[in-house]
Amino acid sequence: MLLIDCPHCGPRAQEEFGYDRTLDSLVRIEDAPDAAMAALYARANPRGEDDEIWRHTFGCRGWMVLRRDRVSHAILSVRPLGPEALP
C-alpha cells in the first residue's frame, strides 16, 4: 500500500486517497470542444512516470499532484494542487 505524503497531513496510507486523472487530461471549461475531447480521450498512459491528480478524500480532502512511476510505484514528488501546479 502506497504511502502518500499529503502536503497538508503528512504521510498517509493510500487508502485514504483517491486518484482522479492525469494532469495532462485536464479539461478546462474554456477549452474548445476538439481540444477538450482530445484531452479527455487521448491519454498518454505511459509505462513509466506521469503526473496525476489525487485527492485526500478521507483526510483533509485536499487535491494534489503526484509524480508517480507506474511500474515501480515510487512516488517521486507530491505538490499541492494550486494554480502553479496546473499546466
Add this chain to the structure above:
Amino acid sequence: MTGPAARLTRPLVRFRFDGRAYEARAGDTLAAALLANGVTLVARSFKYHRPRGIMAAGVEEPSALVTVGTGGRREPNTRATDVIVYDGLEAFSQNAWPSLDLDLGAVNGWLARLIPAGFYYKTFFGPPRRWMIYERFIRKAAGLGAPPVEPDPDGFAHRAAFCDLLVVGAGPAGLAAALAAAEAGQRVMLVEQDARVGGALLRDPVTIDGMAGVPWAEAAAQRIRMAGGRVLLRATANGYWDGNLVTVVERLAEPGQAPGASRLAQRLWKVRCGRVLLATGAIERPLAFAGNDRPGVMLSQAVRGYVRRFGVVPGRRAVIATSHDDGYRTAFALAEAGAEVVAVLDGRATPEGDLVERARARFPVFAAARPIATRTSGHRLAGVTAEVAGRTQAFAADLLAMAGGQTPVVHLHKQAGGELDWDEVTQAFVPGPSRQGQRSLGAAAGRSVLAAILAEAWEAGGGAARDFAVEDPCGPAQPAAAAVIPARLPGKAFVDFQNDVTLDDIDLAWREGYRSVEHLKRYTTLGMATDQGKTSNMAALARLAQAQGVAIPQAGLTTFRPPYTPTTLGAFAGPAVGDHAGPVRRLRLHAAHEALGAIWLPSGYWFRPRAYPQPGETPGEASLREARMVRSRVGLVDVSTLATFEIAGPDAAALLERVCATTVGRLAVGRGRYTFMLREDGLVFDDGTVWRIAEERFLLTSSTGGADRMAQHLSYVRNVLAPDLRVSVVNLQEHHCAAALAGPRATAVLERLTGDAAPLHMHCHRTAIAGTAVLVLAASYSGERAFEVYAPGDRIAAVWAALLAAAQEAGGGAYGLDAMDHLRVEKGHVVVGAEVDGRGTPADLGLGGMVRKAGGFVGWQGLQRPVLADPAGRRHLVGVESLAGPLPEGAMLVGRAGDEPQGHVTTAAPRVAGEGWIGLALLRDGASRHGETLHAWSATRGLDVPVRIGPPLFYDPEGARYRD
C-alpha cells in the same frame, strides 16, 4: 534437557485423529503427536491418492494435510506440522474413501500412465454438456478436504502498527538483530510463525556465549520485550507490499480451536515499517528417487527437529541420504535418541571433514551413494534400495532422512520487489538487490556459519560490532551443497508431492514444448499446491535447466506471490463481515418512522421508509393509499438523505454556473430552480434544485444515491477547475435533515405551524417550526403544492413531530418512498439510476431546452459531439400507459414479442389519480412517437403488455396544482 526424556515432563494433551483417541504432550505439533503415537499414514495425495506421511516439520510440509476442527471451525487442508495440539483437538484424514487405509482413489495410481500431466487437455471432447459430465467426476475427485458449510463462529481483527524495525523470524539471526535494535532504543517488532522462538536452535544443540541455544533464544526474546519491543509468536509475515507495508497474521487460536475471551481466531497486523530484516531461514530440499513420497521418507532437518524439540523418534532403523553435511547431524541426533543408523548415503564422491570422519567411526557411511527406490510394507517404509558407487545395495529401514540442499526463504524479499542472485556453491537463489530497503539475514541470506550470522545480524539491527562465541558439537556448518538430479530415474520420483508431479511429468512437459518455467508450472500444476512449491520449485528448475542444457538461473524463475503461507480468508476480511459487511446509515428520524410502522427500503447505505402499512395492508396497497393521501389531502416524507450543499461567497454563482448546465446565475434571491449536471462527456449524471438564499449564498440539492459523487465533483470543479473563485462549498447533508410536506392542504398545514405566509412555488424563506429555525423550499416533486423543510439534525425530531401532528389533523400522514415514486412517475420526473442512467443527454430526457447555449459549464464541449447533438436515433424519455393491467418494470419495448428491443420501461407505477398502470421509458426516437402502440415485453417474467406511448406527463399537465 531435550529428546525423549524431556518429552515426558510436558503435560498430557488429548486429541483424536479419524475418531481414535490419542495422547500428545503440550507443545507438540499434530505431526509430532501422530509420529509419537506411531501414526505414519496421515493423508492421501491429490491425484494418485498415494499414501502419505509426514515429510517436514514446518510450513513447507507438502503431504501431511488433514482437516482440523468441526462445524464452522472446520479447517480443511491443515498441515499437521503447523497446528499445535490442544486438548480436544479433532483431526480427520481427507481425500480418501472409504478410509485412509483403503482408499479406492488409489486406482488413479494404477492408471497413472493414462493420466500424465495435462492429460485432460487431450481428451473429453464433444459438446460442452458432455464435458460437464466428466467435469462432475473430476471435481469430486479433486479438491482435497471438505469445506466447512456453516458460518464461522469466530471473529478476526485487523490492527495497524508502526515500527522502526520489523524482524521476520525468531531464529538466532532474527533474535540477534531485534535485540540489538531494541536495546538501541528502536521501536522493534519481531514476528515468528512458530509457537516458540529459536528457529534452528530448537533442533541443533549449540551454545551461544556459553548458554545453550534454546535458553539463549528465550532470554533474548525476553530482553527484547523488556526493551519495549513487541514479540509475536504464531505470527506469520505473509505479505510484503508497496510502501514497506508488511501484513502479519497472528493466530490467537489454533485451527479448529475455540478462541479465548477475545473470541478472535486471528489478527491481521498491517505493519508500516521503517526497515525490514528478513531472517526467515531456509527450507531443506527433498531428493528425487522412485518412491520418495512414502510415509517414513522425511526431510533430514525435520527428523532432527522431531527428535530434539519434541522428543519423538520417527523411526527405529534409519537410512540417511544426503548431499551435504546436514545428514550427518541427523545421524548423530538419531543415534543419540537410540535409533539405529543403518547407512549414511552421501551423494558426494569424496565426502570429507571432521564431521564425516566422526560419523564414519560410528555409522556405515557410503560415498557416491544415493537412494533409487523404496520398499514399503503396510503403507510404510520398509526398505531402501541405494546405488552405491554404481552398485545396488538394499537396506531394511523404516525411516529415510533426506537432505538435498537448502533453499533460502526469499519469498518476502521477492514480494518486496527484490532481486535474486545465484549462489553457485549451494546451488540456490539468494537475496540480491532490494527495492524497499529490506535485507535478509542468516540462512535466508544463504549463510551457514552461526557465529558469523549472529555478528552480522547484530550489526544489521544497529548494534556495535561484536563477536559471538558459538560452540557446535558437530563443528561449524558448511555451506549446503545441493543434490544433483540424475538424468534418468526409473519409477515415480516425485517433485511436487502434493500435486503428484513427477520428474517424468516435467520431462513430458518439456517434450511438448511447455518450456518456460511458467508454462511448465501451469501445465504440470507443479508448485501450485497448498505448499506453494516450497519444496518442489528448485528441483523442477534444476530439471528444466538440465533439459535446456543451461545453468539454473538461465532456466528462469517463477514469481513469488503473497501470501507466504496460505492465509485464512476471514483474516483478510477482518471485522467487515456479517452486520459489518457494509456500513448502515440510519436516518435521524429512524425511531419516529419505526413508531409509525415503517417497512424499510435499502438505498445505498441508508435505510429509508418504503411505506407505512396499516394492519392487513400489503406494501403495494399501503403506498397507493399514501400516494392518494398526498393527492387528496397532505403527506409528509423524510427527505433527509438528499445531497445538500451550501455554496457561499462572492463567486458562488460563478461556481454553480460551471457545475450546472442550466441558468442559475441570474436567479433572484429567495428563488429556486430545477437543474441538472453533466459529466465532461456531455451526459447527464445528476439533477436537483438550486436556491438563492442570499445574494452570495446558494443551496444545491441533488440525488441521494449520487451524494458522494456530487461532493467529489463540486470539490473538483471548485479546487481544480476554478481555484481562483472566492467561494466555499459545505456539505450540509451531514448537518441538516429535511421533511417534505405535499398535498392540497400542505399550505394550510405549514401556515398554521409557522404563522407565516407559505412561500410561493419555487420560492424559499426562513421561518420557525416548533421553536426551531427552519428553511422552507417550495419545490414540488409530487406534483402537488409542496415544501421541503430543512432543520438542523438535532432539531428535526421536534419539527417532524409538529409537521406530522398537523398533517394528521388535516387528514394526512406520513408517506414512504414507494408513494413518492408513484407520484413522481405521474409527473414524469426522472430519477438517477432509472431514467438518468449515465447514457442520456439533456435532450434525451426532455431537458434540452434548459441547457445554456453559451456553454461555460462542465460537459458543454462533450455535448457538441455529433452523435450527442443530433437527437435522431437516440433514446428519448417517454411516458407509457398500459392498455392491459400491471406494467412490468424493466420490460423491453418492442413492436411484437420476439422483436429486437427499441427501448425499455425504466419505472412503472399504478396511477395515483385514476386507475391503471403507467410508466416512464427510454425509447428510440421516442419524442416523435407519441401515440404509437408498442408492447412492454418481459420474457423473463412471461409478460407481454400492450402500451401506448405518450409524453412523460400523466397528471396536471399545466402544473396548476402546485402553482398558487
Add this chain to the structure above:
Amino acid sequence: MSGRYSALALLRGALGGHRHWGRAWRAAEPDGPYDVVVIGGGGHGLATAYYLASQHGVRKVAVVEKGWIGGGNTGRNTTIVRSNYRQPQLQRLLEHSLKLWEGLSDELNYNVMFSPRGALFLGHSDADMTRLAERGDSLRAMGIDAELLDLAAVRRLVPLLDCSPTARWPVQGGLIQRRGGTARHDAVAWGYARAADRLGVDIIENCEVTGFTRQGDAVTGVETTRGTIAAGKVAICVAGHSGHVAGLAGIRLPIESHTLQAYVTEPVKPMIDTVIMSQSLHCYISQSDKGGIVAGGDPDGFPSYAQRGQPMRLEDAIAQAIALVPALSRLRMVRCWSGVTDMSFDGSPIIGDLPLRNLHLNGGWCYGGFKATPGSGHLYAHHLATGSPHPIAAPFDLARFAVGRTIDEAGVGPMPQHR
C-alpha cells in the same frame, strides 16, 4: 510430430511412455516479411492468428510475444465466460463469442474445459431485481438465454449462499445465464497456439515489440528485441499494454492501464457449482475444477503497469465474498495476483483501425475480455483479412469517442477508476 489429441492417443501414449507427443507449438524464429504480425501472444492475439489462418487463408502470420504466451491477463483472469451484458452491441459481440466457446474444444482439438455451469447475478434489493429483469428481458429479446430466479431457486443453486433476510445485503433473487460459466485460461492460449501453429503461424516468444518501422503514414513492420520484422499489417493485441505499444507509434488512446487482482483458495471438495456475481457487492466467485475458490473484486483504482496489487482492495473483495458465502471464511488463500487491464473510457473494447495505415488495434477490454477471446479473435481476423470491420465489431471503432457514440455498459463515463 504433434498428433491429434484423443482418448485413444492417450492410451497409445500410456503404452509408449508418452514419448510420441511432439511440441504443442514450434519455437519459431522471426522469418519476415509476414502478411500480418500480431503483437501479443495472449488469448486474443493467438485467436486472431488462428482465425486469420483458418478462416481467411492468411498463413504468413506471426504472433510476437514479449514473454511466454498466455502470461498476460489470459493466464491471470478469473475465467468467467458469459454474454449477459446489457448494451445490445456488447450482447451481439459476446454472444458471437459464446457460440464459438461452445464448439471450441473440438475446433481446436484441445480441451479448453469450457464449463457452462451457469453465471448467476445476485439481486439484493427490489431495485436490483428490476435491473436484473431488465437485463434478462433485453437478452431474451436478443435471443440470448436468461432466466430470472426467485430466492428459493437461488438457494437451491447455491445452498451455501447467505439467504437470510437479516444479511447485510440480503439476497432477493438472481438472473442466470445457464450457458455461461468458466473455461481453463491457459488451455485457451495453448489450444489456439497449437492449432495456429499447425496452420503455419509462427509463434515467437521472448520477442518484445519496441517500435514500428514506417513509410510515411503507413506502418511497414515492427522493431523487436529479436530484430526488425516486416509486415503487411500490424495488429496490436496487447491488453494492458495497449497504451504503451500505441505510444510507440505516437498514438494516444482512450485507455488507461489499471491493476486488477484476483485470488484462489486451497482446493476443497465441490461447494459452489456455479459462477456467482454480485454487482452491488463488486465481487465474483467460482470454484475451479481443482477445487480452489477463485474470486476477485474491483480494480485497484489508479494507473499501474506493475502487476502488483494493494492489499485493501483484496480485503474488500474477500469480505464481500464472505458476506455472500459465510462458509468461505475458514478457507485459506493460497495465491493472489494481479493483471494490468486496459481500461477504456467507456468500458467497451476498441476493435479496428488506428490513425496510421496498416496498424490496427484490438484492446480496451478492461477486466472482461477473457469471455470474448474467440469472438474477438474471429472478428479482428475478419477486419485484418478483409480490410473492413465485421458488422458485429463495427460499433467498436476508435472514432466513436470523438463523435460521441460510446458504449457505456456501466453508465459511468470517462472515469476508469470508477468502473
